[in-house]
Amino acid sequence: MIKLHKLNGVEIVINAEFIECIETIPETKIVLTNGNQYIVKETVEEVIQEIVKYKAQIELEKENLKKPNL
Template identity: 55%
Template sequence: MIKLTKLNGVEFLLNDSHIQIIESIPESKIVLDNKDYYLVKESFDEIINKIAEFNAKTADKESYLKARRGLTEVADENQESAIK
């Protein structure tokens, strides 16, 4: 699922596997398989990048989780160093 922002500023999650088409009109219009659609603030390229990032995360969950843990550990160490 990807996080997007409606034109009124409300954030929501969208299951990208239900996207049928994305149009740039100039805002982005995302049409789903059931013909419902959303107008969002994100550009066409931002939406594509979010989908690619989400698919990469789900395709290689173990590596993604290890990287996230590593980033958390580094942040914790930096925070501890700052306190000392």
């Protein structure tokens, strides 16, 4: 899940796994696989950075689960 902001400043949380595409129109529009669309303040690059951080956190959690408890 990634936190973003609508144009009016309201924070929203989007499941990054369901993002189909991101485009600049000139605002940033996020389209989900279910057809829902969101216009956000963040740039395309900032949204991508949030997705990368989210996916890195998932990988870190996976690695932590593999470690034996001592």
